[in-house]
Amino acid sequence: MWETTAQGFAAMGSEARLLVLKTLVRAGEAGLTVGEIQERTGIAPSTLAHHLKFLAAGGLIVQHKAGRSVINRADFDRLRVLADFILDQCCADAPAKAANDG
Template sequence: MDLSLTAGGFAAMGSEARLTVLKALIRAGEPGLTVGEIQTRTGIAPSTLAHHLKFLLAGGVIVQERMGRSTITRANFGALKGLADFILSECCADLCRKAANDD
C-alpha cells in the first residue's frame, strides 16, 4: 500500500466529527446513506457535514454516487480494510523475533 495514500486515509479520519460520520456509514453497510440521512443520524450541520464529507472522500475512505437527485455516500470498505491491514501488518513482530532469538 502506498504510504502517501495510507497517510491520507488516516488523516481523513482525524477528527471526532469525521469518525462519527464514518461510523454511521459503516453501520449503514453497503446501501449507504443520503447526505440528509447522515445529517439526521449525526446531528452535524449541513455546511459542516459537507466539509467533513469532502475530507473523507479525498482520503478515499468513503465513496459517493449520484442517484437521481440524491447523492448516496458509502464507506469504502476495501480502503478501510487496507488501512486496518496496514496498521496491523507488523503486529507482535518484535515478540516473534524475540522468541526466535531466545531459542
Template sequence: MWETAAAGFSAMGSEARLKVLKTLVRAGEGGLTVGDIQERTGIAPSTLAHHLRFLAAGGVVVQEKIGRSTINRASYGELRTLAEFILSECCADEVGKAANDG
C-alpha cells in the first residue's frame, strides 16, 4: 500500500495537477473532456495533457476513450483509499501522550 499511496500523492504534487483533479471532482461521475477541463482551468492544452497523464499514472484519474473524445474522471475509490491511508493512524500517539501528561 505504501507504494500505491506514494504514487497517488506524488501525482497530486503540483498546484496545476491539484487544480485539474479538483475540477474533475467537482464535475462528478460524468467527467470532462480535455477541452472542458482546459476551459475551466485555463491550463494550456499541451501542459494539460501532461498533467492528465501524470494523474492517470498515479491512479487518481481514469480516462475513457469514447469516439473521438477522452472522458476524464476522478477516481473516487482511489481518492478515498488515499484519504483513509493518510488518516488511518490519526491521533494514535495522542493516547500515550495523554497518559504521560496525567
C-alpha cells in the first residue's frame, strides 16, 4: 500500500499536474476530452499529454476512448484513498483537551 500511495502522490508532483487534476475534479464524473482540458488550463497539447500520462500512471485519472476522443476522468475513489491515508492519523498525538478548558 505504501508504494502505490507514494506513486499517487508523486503523480501530483507538479503545478501543471495539480492544475489538470483539479480541472478534472471540477468536471465531475463525465470527465473531459484532451482538447477541453487544454482549453481550460492553457497547457500546450504535447505537454498536456505528458502530464496526463503521469496522472494515469499514478492511478489518479482514468482514460477511455469515446469514438475519436479520449475522455479523462478523475478517479474519485483513488483520490479518497489518498486523502484518507493522509488524514487517518489526524491529531493522534495532540494533547487531550481538558473537559473544563475552553
